[in-house]
Amino acid sequence: MTSASSPTPSVVDISGVTKTFDVPGHGTMTALEGINLTIGRGEFVSLIGPSGCGKSTLLRLIGDLTDPTAGTVAVNGKPAPQARVDRDYGIVFQAPVLFDWRNVEENVRLPLELARIDKAAREARVTEMLELVELTDFRRHHPYQLSGGMQQRVSIARALSFEPALLLMDEPFGALDEMTRERMNSEVLGIWAQTGITVVFVTHSIPEAVFLSSRVAVMSPRPGRISRLVNIDLPRPRTVETRESRRYFELVTEVREALRGHEGGGEGITGGEAGLDDAALERMAAEGGIG
Amino acid sequence: MRRPLGWARRNLPAIIVFVAFISAWQIALSNIETRAFILPAPSSIVNALFENWEAGYQIWPAAQVTFQEAAGGMVIGTIVGVLVALLISRWRLAGDIALPVAVAISAIPVIAFAPIANNWFGVLSPTSKMVIAAVLVFFPIMINVLRGLTEVPPSSIELMRSYAAAPSAVFWKVRVPNALPYFLTGLKVGVTLALIGAVVGEYFGGLTVALGRIVVSSASTLAFEITWAAIIVASVVGIAMYLLIVAVERVAIPWHPEVRGEQR
Numbered sequence: 001m002t003s004a005s006s007p008t009p010s011v012v013d014i015s016g017v018t019k020t021f022d023v024p025g026h027g028t029m030t031a032l033e034g035i036n037l038t039i040g041r042g043e044f045v046s047l048i049g050p051s052g053c054g055k056s057t058l059l060r061l062i063g064d065l066t067d068p069t070a071g072t073v074a075v076n077g078k079p080a081p082q083a084r085v086d087r088d089y090g091i092v093f094q095a096p097v098l099f100d101w102r103n104v105e106e107n108v109r110l111p112l113e114l115a116r117i118d119k120a121a122r123e124a125r126v127t128e129m130l131e132l133v134e135l136t137d138f139r140r141h142h143p144y145q146l147s148g149g150m151q152q153r154v155s156i157a158r159a160l161s162f163e164p165a166l167l168l169m170d171e172p173f174g175a176l177d178e179m180t181r182e183r184m185n186s187e188v189l190g191i192w193a194q195t196g197i198t199v200v201f202v203t204h205s206i207p208e209a210v211f212l213s214s215r216v217a218v219m220s221p222r223p224g225r226i227s228r229l230v231n232i233d234l235p236r237p238r239t240v241e242t243r244e245s246r247r248y249f250e251l252v253t254e255v256r257e258a259l260r261g262h263e264g265g266g267e268g269i270t271g272g273e274a275g276l277d278d279a280a281l282e283r284m285a286a287e288g289g290i291g
Numbered sequence: 292m293r294r295p296l297g298w299a300r301r302n303l304p305a306i307i308v309f310v311a312f313i314s315a316w317q318i319a320l321s322n323i324e325t326r327a328f329i330l331p332a333p334s335s336i337v338n339a340l341f342e343n344w345e346a347g348y349q350i351w352p353a354a355q356v357t358f359q360e361a362a363g364g365m366v367i368g369t370i371v372g373v374l375v376a377l378l379i380s381r382w383r384l385a386g387d388i389a390l391p392v393a394v395a396i397s398a399i400p401v402i403a404f405a406p407i408a409n410n411w412f413g414v415l416s417p418t419s420k421m422v423i424a425a426v427l428v429f430f431p432i433m434i435n436v437l438r439g440l441t442e443v444p445p446s447s448i449e450l451m452r453s454y455a456a457a458p459s460a461v462f463w464k465v466r467v468p469n470a471l472p473y474f475l476t477g478l479k480v481g482v483t484l485a486l487i488g489a490v491v492g493e494y495f496g497g498l499t500v501a502l503g504r505i506v507v508s509s510a511s512t513l514a515f516e517i518t519w520a521a522i523i524v525a526s527v528v529g530i531a532m533y534l535l536i537v538a539v540e541r542v543a544i545p546w547h548p549e550v551r552g553e554q555r
Contacts, residue, residue, distance in 0.1 A: 144548070
């Protein structure tokens with residue numbers, strides 16, 4: 001889906017982005033300020049930070065699910081709204097957001113229907129995607145018959161089905177237990193290696209961010225800023241041994257210290273000036289941004 | 292799907308209570324001196340079901356007439372209810388105009404409206420009864436479908452937005468399927484109301500072969516076992532219509548928690 005004439009090799013280009021919300025009774029709240037971030041093709045970048053740091057808002061800006069107050073967001077060298085219309089990215093939310101009335105393959109097929117892909121190609125893609133996430137045997141199951149981890153795999157297959165250049169993931173495994181989460185992490189890395197897709201991954205888990213990423217953007221709250229970019233130079237492919245390596249622990253510590261650096265002032269991690277967290281920001285963004 | 296044995300086990304308490312209640316009623320009335328017009332025995336009500344032809348009370352043909360009126364009202368009320376819900380969900384202005392009117396219509400007591408409908412659409416015509424039933428059916432259908440079309444999880448809308456889906460695609464692929472369980476709930480509420488509407492309409496006049504007329508005329512001649520028989524047949528018709536909707540529900544939305552819950 002990348003145009004050959006694209007002048008920039010980066011998939012995501014965020015420059016000078018500020019996002020403010022009008023909060024009734026609290027005036028204006030700055031969710032993000034002075035964000036600059038460039039993500040190259042094939043990178044795996046995690047956004048990590050405490051609640052209220054605007055990491056989900058930043059992801060939603062990339063996806064044109066909300067508008068920046070100032071600054072520009074480009075995806076595949078195009079303004080974010082155009083990239084969305086061109087279906088340049090697939091998104092996975094914390095909840096799987098599957099349609100109950102569609103079975104697994106019908107859910108995966110949804111974006112292909114919307115893109116008016118012809119039936120034969122569509123079926124081939126769905127089969128391929130279900131193999132990728134290892135759900136071939138469950139293609140006729142309905143979402144309620146699947147575990148949380150399986151549902152999220154369907155959601156990933158759906159996001160990848162139309163071969164977008166970019167995969168946006170908003171705390172996709174936040175609702176899963178630790179064991180399932182680790183398995184899903186390995187699966188995502190496998191998919192990433194197989195497809196060469198660029199991933200932007202929002203998480204509040206330090207081990208998850210370090211294990212997955214090529215770079216971790218550490219964010220700080222009030223106002224949300226990227227305070228530090230940590231290069232993750234762990235060798236690939238990353239395996240169970242990676243999680244036990246000395247370098248892994250060093251990087252986990254590094255990210256943890258970067259996060260702690262902004263905690264000061266006796267303030268806890270949650271709650272801000274307006275007492276808002278990410279979820280509240282998302283709701284406001286959903287109400288204000290989509291209309 | 293559960294086996295028939297499971298069904299029997301689940302409903303056994305209700306069946307036992309029902310049989311015990313009917314038996315007690317029968318035994319009590321055979322031993323206590325009561326006049327039939329206060330409470331006829333179950334056996335005489337059952338007799339009345341099958342031996343009322345000579346008296347001119349044709350309960351089975353009447354049940355058919357009343358059913359047709361209720362079914363006709365169901366169809367009219369459902370079509371109008373769905374159309375209004377579509378209109379309101381599409382244009383806010385339509386909602387601002389139509390919602391108060393709909394609420395006002397739903398607030399009209401059916402007893403007050405029935406004689407007027409009989410006057411407008413012909414007291415002997417089944418149309419008048421269908422209209423009365425339709426007025427009752429309209430509101431639950433409209434409100435439920437409207438909720439189903441509008442109360443879509445914001446995350447689903449956002450997902451569709453990420454795929455740059457056209458509004459028509461959001462409507463057909465999200466709003467309509469989302470509204471289906473609500474619609475069926477509306478049908479379940481509406482179907483019992485439709486029968487009430489038809490019978491009440493008959494109270495205020497109509498052909499003699501109709502359950503509502505049989506209730507009125509048999510009661511006036513103190514033939515209360517016939518009155519009871521007509522009431523029982525009316526409820527059986529109502530239950531049958533309700534069960535039909537439940538069956539449709541199981542086929543149409545097998546994935547819905549409510550349907551799945553019923554199978555457990």
